[in-house]
Amino acid sequence: MITHYLHKYPFLRLLLPMTAGIIAGNFLFFHCQKSWLWFWMPLYACSVLFLSASYYLKRHAWRWVSGISASLCFFVLGINNISWRLQQTSYTFPETKSVYRAVIMEKPKTKEKYLLCRAYLLENRDSLSVVYPRKNILLYIQKDSISGCLRRGDEVLFSTRLSSPHNNGNPGEFNYARYLAHKAVSGIGFVTSGNWKITANKIHYSLMHTALECRDKILLLYDKLEFQGDELAVLSALTIGYQEELSEGIRESYSVSGASHVLSLSGLHFALLYGFIFFFLKRIPDKLPGIKIFQITTILILIWGFAFITGLTPCIVRSALMCSLFALSEFRRRNYISLNTLAAAGLLMLLYNPCWIFDVGFQLSFCAVASILLLQPRLYRIWSVKNRILKYCWGITTVSIAAQVGAAPLVLLYFSRFSTHFLLTNLLVVTLVTVIMYTAIIMLIIPPLPVIQFFVAGIVDRLIKTLNSTVRWIEQLPLSSMDNIWVYQWEVVGFYIMILLLVCFLHFKRVKYLHVLLVCLLITYCYRTVMRNNGQVEKSLMFYNVRNCPAVHCIASTGESWLTYADSISDRKRLPRMVSRYWMRLHLPEPHFVVSNYRDNHFFYQNNLLYFYGKWICIVNNNHWHNKETVQPLKIDYLYLCKGYGGHLESLIRLFSTKNVIIDSSLSEYYRQSIIDECKRLEIDFVSLAENGAFCVKI
Template sequence: MPLVVGILCGDAFPHVLSAWEYVAGFLLFLFIIGRYKHTGWVYGAAVYLFLGGTGCCLMSWQQGKRVFPFSGKPAVYRVCIREHPEERERSILCRVALLGEVEKDTVTGCPRNHLFLAYFPKDSATATLRRGDELLVSTRLVPPANNGNPDEFDYARYLRRKGYSGTAYVADGHWRKTGHDASRTVSQVALDYRAKVVGLYRSLGFEADELAVLSALTVGDKEELSDDIVETYSVSGASHVLALSGLHIGFLYALLLFVLRPLWRRWRRLKPLLLLLLVLFLVSFAFFTGLSSSVVRSVVMFSLLAFAGLQLEKPLTLNTLAATAFLMLLCKPVWLFDVGFQLSFSAVAAIVLVQPKLYALWKVDNRFLRYLWGLMTVSVAAQLGTAPLVIFYFSRFSTHFLLTNLWVIPMVSLVLYSAVFLLMLTPLPFVQHLFARVVEALVHVQNEVLRWIEHLPGAAVDDIWLDIWGVLLVYLFLGMAYYGFLRLTVRRVCFALLALLAV
């Protein structure tokens, strides 16, 4: 929590602490914990202040890298396209890295490696642009800006948090290709392998919504998703399955545990090695999905969960969750503001805290009913944890989420396992083509049932508006209600009702 508070302060007030000030604070911290290690509150206060300062410095330093000295005048720049160009309705979007400013055929000392969003007109010439192309462009670089509407989305801050210093529009005839950089980063290699997997799906006969949904479910490629299928999944309350994250990694984790557990039960000494193999497989899967931030987060969480399985205590606790968030925010503090990061951790925290209490309310003897009851309690707990954020970001609440999850979660697991088996059949092309029709039928059935849920009466409540204080009050009410549920007293019930009244 102090690290999170520090990151928030660093985002709101960047460049507060310099590196030398942070070093001085670190030395003071070492002195305090050495001098007052037996004084609990002094030691605790020093740790909290140090972690808060660390978060503030990390965030302000990261934001400081995006500061660019804009001149406001057109100039000629040398840039390199870092990702595959993205086709928009009226333009071609290229994510470019600035290599320098050109004056009299020489590259001056312009700040390098700042990232910009460059928009090109859609024509036959820009259609040939590829990742790695080096260009000379004549344009005017501008900082990210909002439209100035009340309560609008803060697009400028969003771009800065994504690592972009500004935007530019390159008119027709105001650019020229000068070369090509064939070198690739690890992330670019991962994206290329993801594109190969999608190409394999296409060669196997997948198309339209089936291709789009399968690509999103298995490798996180959402470029093929149409507006209609996105709206179907949104209204029915199944949008979370299109974003490759903890749900999908959890299915793979469960599959690997099912395969490897009998081995370490027979040979106990192999358990650390088998868990390491499990983690390596998850990392490989993350690589084939393009190393997206949501998948990396989930792989880190399940890797810690796997190694926590070496101890006898319950492995998945709030400490495991907090350790994952702490390590990830130390590596990249801007992840705190990512919607997927917030939804993932709020969902898992709610499942860890609330689901066991709900599950204990009804003792079920029948195995099938016990599975359904467990699935329902997990869905309700996750919905409680994420509903305030979903309403805040998307102004929508899907009322049939329980029915949707009872259908879509088993189907997604079936589709995911079938897709893994489909990829394993690559050495057998004939069998692979036959099995591809089975996978295509599974995805088609999943989509059709969600379309039916979408058209049920009252499938979603739209235009719900909450500000950040409303979200905090809702979570305060949920927290007080959970606190009162653990031990029902008049005081706790009053606190929960006061929080609800404040909402």
């Protein structure tokens, strides 16, 4: 019965094996030897051969050969596409500092001490040759008097050591290296002041540069219309997808209230734009010759023009594709969007860029829309409403519930948060966003009338202030969100299987689907119980690898912990942010933050000497022990060398008797290597956090 149901959605039957192939190819690329790549060629050839042969099979009983061949063909195609894409990104950079020439591709982002620039690497020069890598890189350029002159399209010459992206090796950390690989970023480099110069200004132009220039002009118009602060940031996000100006406070408010989706351009914004365009085009009599072609062409040009200006992110492309397909069906008198249409959009996108499947926005967007298509009509039919206002509210409610069901497992996995007032949020926020979008469109299309434009801009400003106030009010409501919820990846798979089984039960009215759903629920619960038991808190010492933030985390078996910072001026917010998922997995409460002398039952810290359940650690972050002498060395378990110490290890060994040295990544690369050489000469065990990642000691 399910097979017969799937026959109605041919693009879905192709999308599923291709998705499986992309996931399999991604796993094999990062976890296996590259020699396996030869295997897909004969397999792909066989699948294409069987697919071609099945065309000549006239017997209906052999139709399964065609289905299996097509599925196998798209499965191997997924493996091939993702492998080729990742191989194109992979590149081996020189081990030493080199001279490079690159072009700045996007507007530099201002950080605390650096400018973050996405650049396209044109060439690598040395004394013997010139190499043309043609790869995307990220440059962190140190701020100085001329760094503010950098613009999109500028060509720069710089000297640094580029390296492939790598992770810090902390438990539970975000896989940043794989994230950049999926974004086609091949390398990262830090460029200090004086080691770079601009060789040409804005000589590299492309269609994307032109689109971003248009976006910048709209931002300048907003400044001219006197939008400021959070109102300017929210308006930029709602209308052109520019989120750089959003403050941490406004992001948190929208996240807690469950309104983050309106700040990211998606189907809602494109549907509103489509409705605005369609409203005027339908006024044109369709009896005129060629008018339908004109209407469709106008909609497609405006929709894709808007998508182009806003950056062509995966969720934007998906929304533009869906609107385009909807426009074609609308003018063919088939006002209907099905799961097959969504699958067709997904298939086209993954054929173009298979790495998009790992984009969080792509996953949330498709899961939410699929859930709306499968569940919303059934929910809407539960209550028949005739009143127009109630009908509108009931429609938004059912769409919100369906979208939340589809997106909630992924939101829990990636953000560990569930917004409890999402129904109230969507009912109020979506209505306000609709009014703001239409008013903003009117504001943008009447520039020849500045008086009226400023008047409309004032209305938009007040509407956005009302929107922000509404979001903050929902944020302040009791139990507005449940935070620090930890779910495992296979749990999320179980959740989606249960959602599909629920849809099958509602559609086919067969009790067996409900039975399987309950069995799946039991298996998921047992899996969570086993994982929780295996992940129980153990008494341990943890040395995290967070650059310029050396710290020792002492964890008791009860869950109580002490986080001792080796540097009093380190970024105390950075470390918890980077290892928070590890703490959530262990269900650790917030640790005691220690920066000065501290004493507890089993924890003692004084003058950089730390004691925890029989283990002694000496934190060396200055030259306090320099030129000191002792009659008998103090026995310690671990000597932790951090930024600030500039002496030799041998002088410390005369003061401390230890066989274990922890070398923090806050030390310079040259000094780390010097300490490693001393450890090898003195036959002392050592751990370099920069090379080995975080170091855990079980007590």
